[in-house]
Amino acid sequence: MRKWLPLVAICLGAFILLVDVTIVNVALPSMASDLHASFTSLQWVMDMYALALAALLLAAGSLADLFGHRKLYAIGLVVFAIASLGCALAPNAAVLITWRGVQGVGGAAMFATSAALVAATYHGRDRGVAFGVWGAVNGAAAALGPVLGGLLTQGFSWQAIFLVNLPIAVVAIVLTLRVLPAGKRGTGRLDVPGAVLFTVAAAALTYALIRGGDHGWTGGLTLGAFALAVLAVVGFVVAELATAHPMLDLSLLRRPTFSGLLGGAVLFQAGAFGGFVYISLWLQNILGLSPIRGGLALMPLAVASFVVAAAAGKHTHRFSPALLVGGGLVLVGVGAGIMWQSVSAGSHASSLYAGLAVMGVGVGLSTPVLVSTAVEAVPPNRAGMAGGAVNTFRQLGMSLGIALFGSIFTSRLRDVTRHGGSVRAGYAAGLDRIFLASALAALAGGVLVFLTVRRSRGDGTPQGAPAPEPRDLAVEGGLSPSSPRP
CATH class of the missing domain: 4.10.860 (DNA Excision Repair, Uvrb; Chain A)
Structure with missing residues (x-):
């Protein structure tokens, strides 16, 4: 069991940083009431965190290559914990938004290093199992966020959704310093x-x-x-x-698999999670559900994604990455399409269940292999950069999805109410457009992945392509002992 303690340390950090992408959703009505926050402020409470993650992941990956993955991961945990306390103590929306940005800084340091730490710590069959578990945690964390947020908000207060991070972060820090490989400093500069x-x-x-x-x-x-x-x-x-010493080596974009995965990552995160905040507002503000019941209404996605990701992690080597990632994106699109057809002004929470379950299967299939495929599609000394880039584009998709879907939602709500429709009808009309946009985004991502992604043979070269020439890793920089090797 001791060999899995490093994975526990990595997954604890991944869990809290990804839960905090969506845990705020069901607490938004309580925050708006306590802090007298506007709709735009609520968007920024969500978006500031995702934006900080997206904007800083590449830089954090470069810092990790320079100073060591374990060191930056531990620093990220400390920053994340301090920022979580700041969020809980925030007296107004502006302070809360600021601390959410700081949370994103810590989250970026953790997220940029977690995949490389898994790859450095485990090898052979253990690596496949480890990435499967890590992917399951990644996929389920964002989906479980609303459920945990509902339990904590209703059982205690909205501040509890941030305070719960503190003991988890402490355990993760202790394990990180004791069981994760230290690694060494790389070369180059930020x-x-x-x-x-x-x-x-x-x-x-x-x-x-x-x-x-x-x-x-x-x-x-x-x-x-x-x-x-x-x-x-x-x-x-x-x-x-x-x-x-670029933060993102643009020559990697000439590799169809890598560039296709970046595009797929943006569309995946936007399609799967960009509309969650507006679903939560509908469940509580219109249907009158409590935070707990509002969170539980989203459980089909959480359960399906966790079960599928955990099961698929053991068998990913048997299937092409394009089938898993592209097929997962298609299922996300199908799930969103089911909700597009199911939700209307007279609908209840149960109208979401079938679509969320199908979407959860797609999330569970895509998440475990999205990052690992990108890492394998580039040279070993660019593994950290590749992982950071894919996670950057995932969070960028989340940030842009929240912003774009918010614009669609408010525009549709205004149109319906301006012409005499009820607020309930306006919310349903806004969700209708969001589900349609989510479906189109995810399906487009699936097509992109099917057209571009090919299985790598482990050295960053797609099968059938000529082997790369020998390279001077010291000159190129960024290679640390914790980087995965072929």
Whole structure:
């Protein structure tokens, strides 16, 4: 059993950081009441965390390659715990949003290192089992968030959803320092311009989507934010091409499997989880469910994703990654499509169950192999970068999904109520559009993955491709003893 203690340490951190992506959902009505928060503030409570994760994961991956994965993972746990306490003590929405951003900083350090730590600690058949368990925790954590959030909010208060992180983080820190391999420092340096420009691009785009939904798409600030996002993306590309130590090696995008997985990751997270916050608001504000019952209404996704991910982890080597990831995305789309057809103004929570269960099967199939396939699709000295990039694009999909779906939701709600419809009908109409958008996003992601992703033979080269030339790993930098080796 001792050989699995490192996996426990890694999974504890992964669990709390991913639970906090969605645990806030069912607590939003209580937060809005206690903190007198607006709808836009509620969006930022959700989005600031996902945005910080997305914006900083690549930079955190570079830091991990330089200073060691275990060290940065432990630092991330400490920052995450302190920020969780700050969230619980927040006196108003602005302070809460700020601490959520700090939580994202700690979460990025943890998320950027967890896959590399699993790969460094386990080998052979144990690695497949470990990635299966890690993937099951990843898939179930976000899905379990609303359930745990409901239990804690109704049983104690919304502050409890943050305080519960503290004892878990303490246990994870102790285990990390005792049982995880220390690793060694790598070479190279942090790509500061790339990190700054990527952060600006992600923040500006998210802000533009949220503001556009609230104040219109032709306003000066909205258009200015879109323009800033475009300029930052262009600057990021220029900066990455100009530096010898890029945060994201753009040459990796020439590998169809890797670039396809990045696109699939964005569409996966947006399609599967981007609409959760609005489902939770409908369940509590319109259907009148308690936080616990609102969380339990989402259990079909949580249960299905955990069971399927745990079972699939033992057999992933038998199937092509495209079948698992692409097939999972298609099922997410089908599940969203079922809810699109099922939910109406007269619906109850039970109308969600079938669609959520199908979506959960898709999440369970995709999650365990999404990151591991990306890691195997690139050279070993780029494994940390690849894992960080896929998780970055997942959280970027979450952040953009919340922002875009919020714009769709509020626009539809206003249209219906402005023309004499009830608020209940407006909520149902907003969810209708969100489910349709989720289905289209996930299905598009599935098609993309089927067209681009091929099985790797373990050295970052797709099967059938010529072997790469020998490379000077010391010159390229970023290789640490904790990086997975072929």
